[in-house]
Amino acid sequence: MSSELLNLFFTSFLETLVMVGISSGVGALMGIPLGVMLNITDEHGILPHPVFNRVMGLLVNAVRSTPFIILLVAVIPFTRFITGTSIGTGAAVVPLTIAATPFIARLVESALREVDTGLIEAAQAMGATDGQIIRKILLPEAFPGIIAGLTITVVSLVGYSAMAGAIGGGGLGDLGIRYGYQRFLPEVMAAVVLILIAFVQIVQSLGDRLVRHVSHRGRILQVKT
Amino acid sequence: MIKLRHVSKAFHSTSASSVHAVCDVSLTVSAGEIFGIIGRSGAGKSTLVRTINRLSLPDSGEVIVDGRDLLKLDTRELLAARREIGMIFQHFNLMSSRTVFDNIALPLELIGIPRKEINEAVNKLLALVGLIPEAHRYPQQLSGGQKQRVGIARALASKPKVLLCDEATSALDPETTRSILDLLKRINRELGLTIVLITHQMHVVKQICDRVAVMDAGQVVECGSVLSVFRSPQSNVTRSLIGDVISSELPESVLQRVRRRIDGRDGDEHPDHLFRLSFVGNEVDRPLLSEAVKRFGIDFNILHGQIDEVQGQAFASLTLLVNASKESLDGALALFKEHDVTVEELSHVL
Numbered sequence: 001m002s003s004e005l006l007n008l009f010f011t012s013f014l015e016t017l018v019m020v021g022i023s024s025g026v027g028a029l030m031g032i033p034l035g036v037m038l039n040i041t042d043e044h045g046i047l048p049h050p051v052f053n054r055v056m057g058l059l060v061n062a063v064r065s066t067p068f069i070i071l072l073v074a075v076i077p078f079t080r081f082i083t084g085t086s087i088g089t090g091a092a093v094v095p096l097t098i099a100a101t102p103f104i105a106r107l108v109e110s111a112l113r114e115v116d117t118g119l120i121e122a123a124q125a126m127g128a129t130d131g132q133i134i135r136k137i138l139l140p141e142a143f144p145g146i147i148a149g150l151t152i153t154v155v156s157l158v159g160y161s162a163m164a165g166a167i168g169g170g171g172l173g174d175l176g177i178r179y180g181y182q183r184f185l186p187e188v189m190a191a192v193v194l195i196l197i198a199f200v201q202i203v204q205s206l207g208d209r210l211v212r213h214v215s216h217r218g219r220i221l222q223v224k225t
Numbered sequence: 226m227i228k229l230r231h232v233s234k235a236f237h238s239t240s241a242s243s244v245h246a247v248c249d250v251s252l253t254v255s256a257g258e259i260f261g262i263i264g265r266s267g268a269g270k271s272t273l274v275r276t277i278n279r280l281s282l283p284d285s286g287e288v289i290v291d292g293r294d295l296l297k298l299d300t301r302e303l304l305a306a307r308r309e310i311g312m313i314f315q316h317f318n319l320m321s322s323r324t325v326f327d328n329i330a331l332p333l334e335l336i337g338i339p340r341k342e343i344n345e346a347v348n349k350l351l352a353l354v355g356l357i358p359e360a361h362r363y364p365q366q367l368s369g370g371q372k373q374r375v376g377i378a379r380a381l382a383s384k385p386k387v388l389l390c391d392e393a394t395s396a397l398d399p400e401t402t403r404s405i406l407d408l409l410k411r412i413n414r415e416l417g418l419t420i421v422l423i424t425h426q427m428h429v430v431k432q433i434c435d436r437v438a439v440m441d442a443g444q445v446v447e448c449g450s451v452l453s454v455f456r457s458p459q460s461n462v463t464r465s466l467i468g469d470v471i472s473s474e475l476p477e478s479v480l481q482r483v484r485r486r487i488d489g490r491d492g493d494e495h496p497d498h499l500f501r502l503s504f505v506g507n508e509v510d511r512p513l514l515s516e517a518v519k520r521f522g523i524d525f526n527i528l529h530g531q532i533d534e535v536q537g538q539a540f541a542s543l544t545l546l547v548n549a550s551k552e553s554l555d556g557a558l559a560l561f562k563e564h565d566v567t568v569e570e571l572s573h574v575l
């Protein structure tokens with residue numbers, strides 16, 4: 001493999017890292033509070049608010065059910081507004097974050113739902129405020145589930161980021177398509193796939209390890225997407 | 226300490242039907258006593274105690290704890306009032322992400338007590354419930370009895386005046402139940418804590434309660450000292466909870482023969498009578514029955530008997546099928562009454 005190609009692999013990998021890293025980070029910053037809000041405004045939550053819950057739920061579902069390749073193009077005006085450009089790695093981060101946020105919100109909501117209602121009741125009996133219930137009970141108890149959810153998100157974003165090539169986002173997926181497919185270099189394609197497999201494996205096992213480390217419950221955590 | 230006046234609570238399901246979980250309940254629990262609430266599943270016990278710390282908001286009535294009407298408090302006052310009411314649960318409700326130590330510290334963290342004071346307080350509580358060696362383990366690694374001890378320590382952390390126990394021993398084996406009840410009794414004595422204890426097990430009431438209310442279908446059907454409720458249960462629910470409804474204890478074939486004898490269909494000179502005698506305290510030791518046989522010449526057959534301890538006193542009940550002439554019977558009954566034995570005729574219950 002030529003050093004030029006090696007370099008390309010390296011920059012593409014970095015681009016993937018940047019896209020996945022920033023979008024999952026910003027997605028978590030927005031998605032976790034959103035997930036908390038979805039959970040607490042639920043009919044059985046600590047601050048039920050059916051209208052807010054319904055509207056948020058619809059919004060989240062709408063974004064989640066839009067195919068990413070369409071989302072990518074549909075949000076171009078917004079992307080340009082945020083980053084000043086509609087192409088490049090930076091620009092790809094915007095739609096990736098938009099996709100990641102509701103994804104994380106749902107995973108967080110479902111992790112929070114796993115927290116025993118008896119525990120919330122116990123906290124209320126202690127005189128905990130709603131804010132304390134969220135900070136001291138809900139989030140710590142759901143923490144392993146939230147980590148598991150974030151792991152899933154990162155893995156999914158690796159897949160999404162491959163489509164970022166459509167708006168010049170670069171990354172490994174794009175490299176695979178341009179060299180492997182369009183220039184008939186199947187070994188590049190194979191290398192890309194192998195690197196992605198290895199990357200996802202590492203992310204997943206790190207995530208699993210972290211979950212095991214922070215979880216003091218005997219049972220396997222279930223996360224529904 | 227706790228006064229409930231005409232408390233009612235209904236749950237409205239999505240359909241037109243609604244469940245009246247608690248209907249017009251009035252109760253008074255005095256400071257320092259252990260008050261039991263017993264009833265079958267679905268009787269409304271949990272809903273009722275949950276009104277005491279307003280986890281469940283009654284539709285109407287008054288809930289007065291330590292002189293304050295809980296229903297009139299604003300949110301901040303309510304949170305403060307709840308700190309004076311500890312609660313423990315059937316399924317313990319401990320945080321799996323915190324160690325035993327940190328679980329007990331939680332209520333103190335919520336109030337914003339400095340770390341150093343928290344550590345001192347928690348160490349004392351660990352000693353009180355006998356969990357010092359387990360301090361840094363997670364709930365997952367504890368037995369049910371140990372988990373409930375953590376629950377108790379946590380409930381006591383904010384120095385409450387009242388402790389509510391919702392089926393606190395229902396998930397435990399008999400031996401562990403006994404040790405948890407002993408602990409509650411000790412706390413009640415040493416800290417002067419008022420305890421309200423829900424259960425569906427009569428032996429729990431028998432072991433530690435001073436007074437008991439019996440609930441059925443959202444209402445209190447009977448309320449009084451445990452001994453009096455045991456000696457002369459007024460309602461069928463109570464009887465069945467005590468386990469002395471004859472028909473539930475005797476095999477059907479025996480029951481049929483007993484019914485024939487009571488109806489006088491067995492060809493005897495006198496029809497038989499079914500009695501339940503309850504003896505308390507020293508009367509348990511007296512040979513009253515043989516005295517009755519010698520003096521009045523009655524014939525009897527023991528169908529069922531049990532001896533128990535209620536509030537530290539021996540308590541025995543005997544179910545007898547008695548055959549005697551009218552005079553002999555009256556004489557024997559008078560003898561029993563004279564010695565403070567409660568006699569209940571059960572012939573009609575069959």
Ligand SMILES: Nc1ncnc2c1ncn2[C@@H]1O[C@H](COP(=O)(O)OP(=O)(O)OP(=O)(O)O)[C@@H](O)[C@H]1O
Nearest residue numbers: 236244246264265266267268269270271272273425
């Ligand atoms: N949140 C709720 N929504 C609707 N119905 C409820 C709710 N909580 C309780 N109920 C109903 O109220 C009635 C009384 O319930 P409660 O839990 O107080 O009974 P309980 O005596 O504590 O029973 P158990 O011994 O099973 O705990 C039941 O018929 C129950 O179905």
Ligand SMILES: [Mg+2]
Nearest residue numbers: 270271272392
């Ligand atoms: Mg209950």
